[in-house]
Amino acid sequence: MEEGKDPATANRSGRFITWRFLQYLLLFLVLGLGISIISMNTLRYLGPQNQNTITPLHRSNSIIWSTEPSGLESWISPPKNLLHNMIDAELLWRASFVPKIKTYPYRRVPKIAFMFLTKGPLPLAPLWERFFKGNEKLFSIYIHSLPSYVADFPQASPFYKRQIPSQVAEWGMMSMCDAERRLLANALLDLSNEWFILLSESCIPVQNFSTVYRYISQSRHSFMGSFDEDGPYGRGRYNPYMAPEVNLTEWRKGSQWFEVNRELAVAIIRDSKYYPKFKRFCRPACYVDEHYFPTMLSIHYPDLMANRTLTWVDWSRGGAHPATFGQYDITKEFLKKILKSNCTYNDHTTTQCFLFARKFSHSSLEPLLALAAPVLGIH
Ligand SMILES: *[C@@H]1O[C@H](CO)[C@@H](O)[C@H](O)[C@H]1NC(C)=O
Ligand SMILES: *[C@@H]1O[C@H](CO)[C@@H](O)[C@H](O)[C@H]1NC(C)=O
Ligand SMILES: *[C@@H]1O[C@H](CO)[C@@H](O)[C@H](O)[C@H]1NC(C)=O
Ligand SMILES: *[C@@H]1O[C@H](CO)[C@@H](O)[C@H](O)[C@H]1NC(C)=O
Numbered sequence: 588m589e590e591g592k593d594p595a596t597a598n599r600s601g602r603f604i605t606w607r608f609l610q611y612l613l614l615f616l617v618l619g620l621g622i623s624i625i626s627m628n629t630l631r632y633l634g635p636q637n638q639n640t641i642t643p644l645h646r647s648n649s650i651i652w653s654t655e656p657s658g659l660e661s662w663i664s665p666p667k668n669l670l671h672n673m674i675d676a677e678l679l680w681r682a683s684f685v686p687k688i689k690t691y692p693y694r695r696v697p698k699i700a701f702m703f704l705t706k707g708p709l710p711l712a713p714l715w716e717r718f719f720k721g722n723e724k725l726f727s728i729y730i731h732s733l734p735s736y737v738a739d740f741p742q743a744s745p746f747y748k749r750q751i752p753s754q755v756a757e758w759g760m761m762s763m764c765d766a767e768r769r770l771l772a773n774a775l776l777d778l779s780n781e782w783f784i785l786l787s788e789s790c791i792p793v794q795n796f797s798t799v800y801r802y803i804s805q806s807r808h809s810f811m812g813s814f815d816e817d818g819p820y821g822r823g824r825y826n827p828y829m830a831p832e833v834n835l836t837e838w839r840k841g842s843q844w845f846e847v848n849r850e851l852a853v854a855i856i857r858d859s860k861y862y863p864k865f866k867r868f869c870r871p872a873c874y875v876d877e878h879y880f881p882t883m884l885s886i887h888y889p890d891l892m893a894n895r896t897l898t899w900v901d902w903s904r905g906g907a908h909p910a911t912f913g914q915y916d917i918t919k920e921f922l923k924k925i926l927k928s929n930c931t932y933n934d935h936t937t938t939q940c941f942l943f944a945r946k947f948s949h950s951s952l953e954p955l956l957a958l959a960a961p962v963l964g965i966h
Pocket of ligand 3: 893
């Protein structure tokens, strides 16, 4: 018979097609589930290590989702990894957050942020390590070096993994102030940091940690050099195009090596009024790192300024650069001379004026370590 299909066969093949369809559906379901499980796990295990390739927004989301505690802790604990991938604009914005309620709802131990602006290695690190030892709860360290430099401090050193994302900084150029703002902004991310000190690789401490902490924490002023100097190296560097933001009478000069409190640190990193003026109109022979912060802060916060620096330096040999001291310069008498001068502290006169000194070469390390305990009280 040339009839159509046998109804039984048609029925069977129809059921067969439905069965095949179900099989495929099941296969896809299993495959899909498998892939999503694998990718979730890969994200969980590779996510944190791979964070450099993920954009900041995604990265912070994933941290909040997976590891971040949801209590107060998540707002007050310092960043665990200093090597974030924020660009400067993002970093400065984040660091400018200021709590408006002035009483901390937890026991806050204020810390000093020691910010090292260096080219590369820290040849005097052994002296600093001795200085820091035993005071771990009272300080944090930040290092800005040339981006090409790879630090190799041992895990036991307080300098271990304290490098921040850095860029090339040139003396006398705005890139130097950018580096200083980058240091301040990174240090501001730790809410415990209350005082911020800028140091270089050639700086040494000349007092022990407890003296430094007491001196800074009990001062009513921040120690930024700021003075009105006549002549070519002072007022001579002023450019009338800076008016009306800065007039000649407001123009200040001071050493680059400063100490500021949290309020002034935020003022420095949030500034957008003076920054473009100084960037454009203070170029060598105007050295912007000697004028920008002292001038801006003297206009807005004159009462918070001590107008002097805590870092001793010797200009007596003349010339464009201060003296550098090596192995044969370091004697008991030399160090004692640094420890005695005249200045004011909280409106009283005192002979204890300097907590740090520069510039010291690598060769000075051995004699400094030998005299640290008997002369400087650094044990
Ligand atoms: C630190 O130095 C001061 C004076 O220089 C001294 O009185 C004090 O005992 C020293 N502190 C420590 C912990 O060595
Ligand atoms: C600079 O001088 C101008 C004109 O006298 C004045 O308006 C301006 O407020 C001054 N700037 C500062 C920072 O005092
Ligand atoms: C620092 O200088 C400013 C003027 O720029 C002045 O108002 C302030 O009183 C000075 N600070 C001290 C501690 O003398
Ligand atoms: C500090 O002042 C005293 C008294 O005025 C003076 O005898 C001493 O020489 C001064 N010291 C320094 C280092 O200027």
